[in-house]
Amino acid sequence: MYKMASELETMTETRKPKMLAENVNVFYGTNHAVKGITLDLHQDEVTALIGPSGCGKSTFLRCLNRMNDTVASCRVEGRITLDGEDIYASRIDVVQLRARVGMVFQKPNPFPKSIYDNVAYGPRIHGLAQTRTDLDEIVSTALEKAGLWNEVKDRLESPGTALSGGQQQRLCIARAIAVNPEVILMDEPCSALDPIATAKVEALIDELKGRYAIAIVTHSMQQAARVSQKTAFFHMGDLVEHGDTTEIFTAPKQERTRDYITGRFG
Amino acid sequence: MTSSAIFLFLVMLALGSFVFARQKALAGAGGDPAKLHSLPRHYGYFAATCVLLPGLFAFGIWVIFGNSIIEGLILSGVPDRVFEQNGDQATLVLNRIRLAVENPNSPETDPDILAAAAKFQAIYLKGIWAAFVLSISLGLVGLYVAVNRTKPDFRARNKFERVVLITLGMSSVIAIATTLGIVASLLFESLRFFQEVSIAEFVFGLHWSPQTALRADQVASAGAFGAVPLFAGTLLISFIAMLVAGPIGLLAAIYLTQYASQRMRKIAKPMLEVLAGVPTVVYGFFAALTVAPLFRDMGITLGLDIASESALAAGIVMGIMIIPFVSSLSDDAITAVPKSLKDGSLALGATPSETIKQVVLPAALPGIVGAFLLAISRAVGETMIVVMAAGMQPNLTANPFEAVTTVTVQIVALLTGDQEFDSAKTLSAFALGLALFVSTMVLNVIALKIVRKYREVYD
Amino acid sequence: MSDNAKEIKPTDWHSPEMNARIKRRYRKEKWFKGLGFTAVILAAMFLVTLIGRIAGDGLYGFVQTSIELDIPFEESILGNPREMSKADFEENVRRANMLRIIDASLQGHFPDVKSRRDRRELLRMVSTGARAQIRDMVLANPSLVGTTERVRLLASDDVDQLRKGRIDASEPEANRKVKDKELGWYQKLKEEGRVSLNFHTTFLTSGDSRDPELAGIWGATVGSALTLLVTLAIAFPIGVLTAIYLEEFAPKNRLTDLIEVNINNLAAVPSIVFGLLGLAVFLGVMHLPRSAPLVGGLTLALMTLPTIIIASRASIKAVPPSIRDAARGLGASPMQVVFHHVVPLAMPGILTGTIIGMAQALGETAPLLMIGMVAFIVDIPGGVTDAATALPVQIFLWADSPERAFVEKTSAAILVLLTFLIAMNGLAIWLRQKFEQHW
Numbered sequence A: 001m002y003k004m005a006s007e008l009e010t011m012t013e014t015r016k017p018k019m020l021a022e023n024v025n026v027f028y029g030t031n032h033a034v035k036g037i038t039l040d041l042h043q044d045e046v047t048a049l050i051g052p053s054g055c056g057k058s059t060f061l062r063c064l065n066r067m068n069d070t071v072a073s074c075r076v077e078g079r080i081t082l083d084g085e086d087i088y089a090s091r092i093d094v095v096q097l098r099a100r101v102g103m104v105f106q107k108p109n110p111f112p113k114s115i116y117d118n119v120a121y122g123p124r125i126h127g128l129a130q131t132r133t134d135l136d137e138i139v140s141t142a143l144e145k146a147g148l149w150n151e152v153k154d155r156l157e158s159p160g161t162a163l164s165g166g167q168q169q170r171l172c173i174a175r176a177i178a179v180n181p182e183v184i185l186m187d188e189p190c191s192a193l194d195p196i197a198t199a200k201v202e203a204l205i206d207e208l209k210g211r212y213a214i215a216i217v218t219h220s221m222q223q224a225a226r227v228s229q230k231t232a233f234f235h236m237g238d239l240v241e242h243g244d245t246t247e248i249f250t251a252p253k254q255e256r257t258r259d260y261i262t263g264r265f266g
Numbered sequence B: 001m002t003s004s005a006i007f008l009f010l011v012m013l014a015l016g017s018f019v020f021a022r023q024k025a026l027a028g029a030g031g032d033p034a035k036l037h038s039l040p041r042h043y044g045y046f047a048a049t050c051v052l053l054p055g056l057f058a059f060g061i062w063v064i065f066g067n068s069i070i071e072g073l074i075l076s077g078v079p080d081r082v083f084e085q086n087g088d089q090a091t092l093v094l095n096r097i098r099l100a101v102e103n104p105n106s107p108e109t110d111p112d113i114l115a116a117a118a119k120f121q122a123i124y125l126k127g128i129w130a131a132f133v134l135s136i137s138l139g140l141v142g143l144y145v146a147v148n149r150t151k152p153d154f155r156a157r158n159k160f161e162r163v164v165l166i167t168l169g170m171s172s173v174i175a176i177a178t179t180l181g182i183v184a185s186l187l188f189e190s191l192r193f194f195q196e197v198s199i200a201e202f203v204f205g206l207h208w209s210p211q212t213a214l215r216a217d218q219v220a221s222a223g224a225f226g227a228v229p230l231f232a233g234t235l236l237i238s239f240i241a242m243l244v245a246g247p248i249g250l251l252a253a254i255y256l257t258q259y260a261s262q263r264m265r266k267i268a269k270p271m272l273e274v275l276a277g278v279p280t281v282v283y284g285f286f287a288a289l290t291v292a293p294l295f296r297d298m299g300i301t302l303g304l305d306i307a308s309e310s311a312l313a314a315g316i317v318m319g320i321m322i323i324p325f326v327s328s329l330s331d332d333a334i335t336a337v338p339k340s341l342k343d344g345s346l347a348l349g350a351t352p353s354e355t356i357k358q359v360v361l362p363a364a365l366p367g368i369v370g371a372f373l374l375a376i377s378r379a380v381g382e383t384m385i386v387v388m389a390a391g392m393q394p395n396l397t398a399n400p401f402e403a404v405t406t407v408t409v410q411i412v413a414l415l416t417g418d419q420e421f422d423s424a425k426t427l428s429a430f431a432l433g434l435a436l437f438v439s440t441m442v443l444n445v446i447a448l449k450i451v452r453k454y455r456e457v458y459d
Numbered sequence C: 001m002s003d004n005a006k007e008i009k010p011t012d013w014h015s016p017e018m019n020a021r022i023k024r025r026y027r028k029e030k031w032f033k034g035l036g037f038t039a040v041i042l043a044a045m046f047l048v049t050l051i052g053r054i055a056g057d058g059l060y061g062f063v064q065t066s067i068e069l070d071i072p073f074e075e076s077i078l079g080n081p082r083e084m085s086k087a088d089f090e091e092n093v094r095r096a097n098m099l100r101i102i103d104a105s106l107q108g109h110f111p112d113v114k115s116r117r118d119r120r121e122l123l124r125m126v127s128t129g130a131r132a133q134i135r136d137m138v139l140a141n142p143s144l145v146g147t148t149e150r151v152r153l154l155a156s157d158d159v160d161q162l163r164k165g166r167i168d169a170s171e172p173e174a175n176r177k178v179k180d181k182e183l184g185w186y187q188k189l190k191e192e193g194r195v196s197l198n199f200h201t202t203f204l205t206s207g208d209s210r211d212p213e214l215a216g217i218w219g220a221t222v223g224s225a226l227t228l229l230v231t232l233a234i235a236f237p238i239g240v241l242t243a244i245y246l247e248e249f250a251p252k253n254r255l256t257d258l259i260e261v262n263i264n265n266l267a268a269v270p271s272i273v274f275g276l277l278g279l280a281v282f283l284g285v286m287h288l289p290r291s292a293p294l295v296g297g298l299t300l301a302l303m304t305l306p307t308i309i310i311a312s313r314a315s316i317k318a319v320p321p322s323i324r325d326a327a328r329g330l331g332a333s334p335m336q337v338v339f340h341h342v343v344p345l346a347m348p349g350i351l352t353g354t355i356i357g358m359a360q361a362l363g364e365t366a367p368l369l370m371i372g373m374v375a376f377i378v379d380i381p382g383g384v385t386d387a388a389t390a391l392p393v394q395i396f397l398w399a400d401s402p403e404r405a406f407v408e409k410t411s412a413a414i415l416v417l418l419t420f421l422i423a424m425n426g427l428a429i430w431l432r433q434k435f436e437q438h439w
């Protein structure tokens, strides 16, 4: 008994997940959208969530930073931890949680403010910068990390909405990075972008993967194969298969996964 | 014979034509509707419109101009002496003639008036018969034309539909005609006013006392028609109203769209609609009866000198009236902000209030500005509350505890009671009306522009 | 790039400063939410105060105080119905000085009131309408002559206010309208059980009057109804036809653009400006009769036109194109498509908009003031060209009266007006819900 526990300890020591969802169920009213999902996200990994439309990917993702709290009919069961701490515990503060677990949406949604103010928004509300130079520093760092700095450094005061779609999406990523999150959730970040912009965002995800735990929802198999190390296949609210991306794409264990990957449905 | 009888005759003639033309069409086709180009009833419709349109045209001319023509004829026959006795007021003379006509045992003794009354009846009878004959004969001409064309191959439906289309187009022109009518009547009377009083005096003058200008030797005496105190009073009361309605309306809209539960919304929205549906005369009564005395008494206990018709009372009640207006327009503006923006802010860890203040409201700002402009225009044009609760004395002050008067109050004061159309006093009401119309119009146009631009951004 | 990129300092989310900051932010959040809640509650309070205040006064407007007196129907004053022809008797009754009868009755009740002045004041405790009351009784039943009957007579407004507790008897005599002497008489009548508060049908069935206890709203109600009738007859067809034209037939050009903008702007023109238009055009140019529902209705029709047009257009637009296509596919002409298919389907929405427009028109006062529907009119108008007033104008007129008793009449009239408005809006809501289509 003792030995088993210590064994487990050493195991978790080596692969301690950044975020861990255990047996998560989500309901919209009576609609059971996510069914008993257990999934872990790791610090230095990109996890791709794939599956046909309506299978609950977004819903699951939105549980991880409690964005589902904003939907009145939504009820979440199960346990989700960030660094071992239950994020649904009353002790946990949503505002902090969402700062630590950033999110990028399907459609770029820059605020109707200047590029600078878009990026500075998060640090300002969380009080991350004491001085204007600190703030400038954070903004430029975030924009650099998002690979946007060179394109916008001369027009930081122009409105964020005036950028191209791909630039807007990278601005949104910069905005998320600026609050220094530990996890980044991306819900189909490239579905509104053209191939060139998509390539840029994918390159960016590659850049970011070492420092953040990243979960990305995508409908593109190629994208999942390109950017992720782990892949989770959802189907009708179930997590059908979860494992190394190469494995899932080359030798899926489940028939449903194989059918989906080969384009038999979905 | 009365005007309504003419109308009834016309309608009956049209009905008869309908039946007749339908029968004739059927008969022409040997009783087989399939041989007709259109359905039998279309021939009927066509004939009926051929009768009604010219007939109603003649009838309309009689209704609109008949009275004025007759009155002109009568008055031209009345000797100058009578006018002089009645202070040169045609309306007074006419009223006396009217009374004499309506009531044969009236105490009227002036022989000229009695003669005019007798003449009036004769002319009126002639006029109405002329109108009758003219409209019915025009109708008959129409009937003749229609019946002549009622042949099986006549495209009755197409013709009839053409007429209907023209009718549709004509009715939509009425909206424009109304605006033109407003502009023309306001401009026309105002121009007459500005022949007596200079525009500069009206727009920049600080002294308003049209009543003193009534005396013959004082017509348009200097300083009597300076409208600045009225403009100032209007602005003061509208400002107070917006101080009440702006924050309360906007905050209520924010709460109802962002925080309130479904149930609370279900109660609060109809409540605001009720508040919006209460007639302004009721608000006026409430202001005069309850709020104004309350403020006056509060002033006494606080040692403040608050007039019993204070701008404050009228302004606050007007503000209450405008709350639903502001809140429903702001509600629209706020709900038009895409949810994705809100989500973006919340996902960064902003609290709801931070999201609202820093993302939602700035995004909805144009819509909200438009709402406020429309609300101001409402306040400026509002009449009953100020008529009942604000004062009559023109008072150039920014002190909300004093009584001020407004443009609308003065319009009502100048035009209720007996009036003649040509005194500077009544004409000044139209000049005020013109100022009111222009300013609200400008506010509306700007507001609608802003709101439309804003909608385009998020559509 | 990743190697030399600058790093953002990691945040210590659990530092005391951060905790304090978050607490502060939540406090602000609470405040803001509270502020919004307060705004909603304030609006609700305004409504409750408004309605409460008016209902509190207004319900008293429907009841009126009466005094029961033993009325001697004296033959010497009224004449003998058996000795005279019916016409003569009726003529005699109409001319008879009923005050003498009431005076005699009061003498019976208050034998110790002797002086002329006191007797006159005593007489003032019953309404001036009491004379007509007695006259009508005798005319209806001539056999009353010679008898003495206990009759319930309308009390004067002072007595009425006393009964309703609006006059505070504990105030010093100089400060109140009713003097000690009258108070004593009132108390005596009250102790004898002769003072009662009854439902007052006169208020609902008669026209205006200078005496609050005789004033009614029927005249104004009929005036409003006639006015609305004219408004409806003009605004409904023109509004609907315009909407049909703009939505279904109008070519997209400068003129129709102009009409659109124009309608939107017209909807926001202050109502008093429409009054000025009515005054200048309907009275000034067309010389239609002043103070008449015809002119009021025409003016209000122009005012409600935009409301009806906008609602009708929305309703027509909501009919899906597939229905038009289906009808067109069956060979219907454009006109038939519109009048046989689109308009019937859009009708509930059109009617809803029309009713709401009518409700607006019913509550409107200012334009009617401009065209003279603001006179003191006792008679019930019989047609659209008779001089008349309207409910909101009646409210305005009564609100201006100095008598305290008119306050409750005004409030009662407001309750009646609000009842009509609620009924109309209720009907509109019912229509909307009943026929609401989800295409």
Ligand SMILES: Nc1ncnc2c1ncn2[C@@H]1O[C@H](COP(=O)(O)OP(=O)(O)OP(=O)(O)O)[C@@H](O)[C@H]1O
Residues within 6 Å of the ligand: A028, A031, A033, A052, A053, A054, A055, A056, A057, A058, A059, A060, A071, A073
């Ligand atoms: N706000 C909501 N209210 C009610 N039901 C919802 C809501 N959002 C999603 N659902 C339901 O939950 C289920 C899962 O939806 P979800 O958006 O998570 O799917 P998804 O996998 O992200 O699909 P897609 O690939 O199309 O984005 C669906 O049946 C959907 O109808």
Ligand SMILES: [Mg+2]
Residues within 6 Å of the ligand: A057, A058, A059, A187
């Ligand atoms: Mg999704």
